[in-house]
Amino acid sequence: MWRMRERWQEGISKTNLKKVVPFFRGFTVRAGNVRNTQPEVDGTPYCLNEHRAPHPYIILKKTTNLIFVSMETLLEQQRRYHEEGDRLTDAMGKEMIHPSKTQREQINSDHRLKQLLDRSMECATELKDLYEDKDGLRKEEVQALSGPNEFAEFYSRLKNLKEFHRTHPNEISVPMSTEFEELDKAREKPSDDMQTLIDFTDEEGYGKYLDLHEFHNMFINLKGMDKIDYISYLSTFDQLFDIPKDRKNAAYKEYVLSMLEYLQLYTQKVKPLLDLHEEMETVHKDFDEQWKDGNFPGWPVRTSLHVIQC
Numbered sequence: 001m002w003r004m005r006e007r008w009q010e011g012i013s014k015t016n017l018k019k020v021v022p023f024f025r026g027f028t029v030r031a032g033n034v035r036n037t038q039p040e041v042d043g044t045p046y047c048l049n050e051h052r053a054p055h056p057y058i059i060l061k062k063t064t065n066l067i068f069v070s071m072e073t074l075l076e077q078q079r080r081y082h083e084e085g086d087r088l089t090d091a092m093g094k095e096m097i098h099p100s101k102t103q104r105e106q107i108n109s110d111h112r113l114k115q116l117l118d119r120s121m122e123c124a125t126e127l128k129d130l131y132e133d134k135d136g137l138r139k140e141e142v143q144a145l146s147g148p149n150e151f152a153e154f155y156s157r158l159k160n161l162k163e164f165h166r167t168h169p170n171e172i173s174v175p176m177s178t179e180f181e182e183l184d185k186a187r188e189k190p191s192d193d194m195q196t197l198i199d200f201t202d203e204e205g206y207g208k209y210l211d212l213h214e215f216h217n218m219f220i221n222l223k224g225m226d227k228i229d230y231i232s233y234l235s236t237f238d239q240l241f242d243i244p245k246d247r248k249n250a251a252y253k254e255y256v257l258s259m260l261e262y263l264q265l266y267t268q269k270v271k272p273l274l275d276l277h278e279e280m281e282t283v284h285k286d287f288d289e290q291w292k293d294g295n296f297p298g299w300p301v302r303t304s305l306h307v308i309q310c
Contacts, residue, residue, distance in 0.1 A: 073157075074130060074138045075145075080176070081127045087180050088120040098187055104206045107270060108197045112187065114272040198269050207270040212237060215262070218255045223247070241298025 095113045100106040133139055144153045165171075186194050196206075203211035216233045219225055224247040228236070236242070240256065267276060290296040 074141050078127060078130050081123045081130070083176060085120060085123045085127070087176065088116050088123065091180055091183055092116045092120070094184065095187060103208055104195065107207050107272075108190070108195065109187075110272050111197050112183075117273075200269070204266075210234075210263075210266065212259075215255065215259050218258065222251055222255060223249065241296075243298075245298075 092113060095109060095116065098109065100109050130138060144150075147153075198206075200206045201211045203209060203213065212234065213230065215237065216230050219233060219237070220227050225243075237259075243252075264276060267274065287296065291299070
């Protein structure tokens with residue numbers, strides 16, 4: 001079995017996908033396209049079976065519309081992940097000390113840093129799996145290289161490399177340093193496309209303001225709510241404790257949940273490095289304590305006890 005790792009970059013945005021496919025004559029590689037002409041054997045897709053083997057892998061890297069192919073053993077994969085981790089750490093350091101003069105630049109910088117951090121964590125996870133060697137294949141590879149037949153193993157791999165390059169004479173090999181040099185250029189002199197990494201509405205002003213027009217319309221259409229204008233709504237939308245309990249029906253619940261979803265997504269766009277899950281856990285903990293003590297705004301002790309008994 002052969003492992004295929006496909007990575008592509010559009011500017012600095014990155015998506016990592018892993019697929020496992022066998023290497024046989026029906027497998028073809030084209031610029032911008034990877035196609036397996038025999039995706040199933042006995043009805044079972046190959047991509048669902050993940051195996052590692054001590055012989056070389058095929059690693060596919062697609063940057064923009066080019067696909068780069070290299071032969072890698074498990075030990076070479078480990079070395080490459082270590083190199084990638086070091087380069088990512090260096091890139092994160094450069095990103096953090098790079099000055100951001102505007103709100104837009106700061107948000108873009110945070111998102112670039114978040115992508116580098118996620119990728120670094122992926123490398124660490126891959127290295128951990130390789131070092132744990134639960135399937136014993138790394139140990140087998142080391143034994144094959146250091147055993148009594150090390151020369152036979154060497155010439156066998158050399159033969160595979162020559163055969164690969166004979167059948168793929170036009171493949172391009174690009175060093176990892178090239179990708180990080182492009183990241184440096186994108187950070188120092190971003191193109192017009194690279195200045196808009198995140199989608200915001202016009203009203204949000206690329207992370208400066210909230211766009212609550214949709215929720216204002218939902219609010220004024222709720223039964224029993226005052227028909228206030230948008231400016232007045234902006235000054236009171238977060239004061240949910242002022243709304244009488246008898247008006248908090250199913251439609252009101254849908255309104256609150258929709259707003260919560262929007263605010264969470266907005267926070268992720270403006271503060272991508274913020275651990276939102278940890279923040280929500282802190283909020284839930286504070287709420288539980290206030291509710292238990294009967295100090296939660298808008299819900300006095302008598303009302304709280306009544307709700308719990310119901």
